[in-house]
Amino acid sequence: MPHKARRSYFAIRAWNVELASIKDGGTRTISDGAEGRASVALQVRIQWWKEALNQIYDLERYENNQNHSKIDASSVLDTLASSYFKNPIVRVLDYAVYEKQLTRRFLERLLEAREADLHSQQPETVDDMIEYADNIHSSLLYLALETVGVRDESVDVVAQHAGIGIGLVTALRGARIRLNRGECFVPKDLLPQDFPYYKLLHTNSISLKKDERAEETTNCERNQLDADEKKILKDAIEKICKLAGLHLLKARELQGDVPSHARASFLPIIPALHHLSKIEKAKYDIFDEALLENDNLTILLKVGRSWLTGVF
Secondary structure: OOHHHHHHHHHHHHHHHHHHHHHHHOOOOHHHOOOOOOOHHHHHHHHHHHHHHHHHOOHHHHHOOOOOOOOOHHHHOOOOHHHHHHOHHHHHHHHHHHHHOOOHHHHHHHHHHHHHHHOOOOOOOHHHHHHHHHHHHHHHHHHHHHHOOOOOHHHHHHHHHHHHHHHHHHHHHOHHHHHHOOOOOOOHHHOOOOOOHHHHHHHHHHHHOOOOOHHHHHHHHOOOOOHHHHHHHHHHHHHHHHHHHHHHHHHHHOHHHOOHHHHHHHOOHHHHHHHHHHHHHOOOOOOOHHHHOOOHHHHHHHHHHHHHHOOO
16 A cells, blocks of 8 residues: 555554454354344443444544544543543544545444444345455445545545455454354355354364364264265355356456555455465365365566556
């Protein structure tokens, strides 16, 4: 990212990571159903961030402090609102909002999507999966573009396609983590109603825990997916990959609409395309050990080439 945009850009990314980490504070299983309620503690954390965002966009507070970067601490520490600004992420996000005039709706979309995810262990439909990817990753790209001063509808179209593609691939990359938390990354409408989710969890368990005692491993192997069930799962993964690939391809086709100084905002496309190709080479087997290989150097080289050429 350009030097002048970095502080605001990393503030946005840090806020997204903070919101994403909230769900890690609670665990539930697929059997709980989509209607399961998030714990009170998690909802309180989400509510805290809602209030923090309200404080950041408090125009009266801003107007009373013309020099926004030098608020008189002695005058604000006595107010309830000032407690939010003791959080470093709130402070840097506050800076980004007023320095770059970030659109509040994009930040709210992020927050609302993370809140909805607290109550969901599995997407109902592919459209729900796409909507979640759009709300999270497209919003991040819209905000990144605003940090470099780009507000253009044609560029936003590129960002939307890129965001959806990145979001779908991110869901696939985090498949094992979600399964370990008792969640399923595949939408319900891509799997039959009687699909044995408990086998899916056991399959993941064996892949990640090779040092378990032989007896435990044998018990788990009895619950492995059979050939037909594996094909159903692979077909579902393939459909998600094809959909992600279409959106990423569309973003690449339209990249001519993106100003050269804003191309760095789209660099997350590169690792997404790389992981997509790995899944395709694994023949859509999400448990293939090759997907766990560390290839950060390869990704770094591809990102570097994209940054130098301006082509993603």
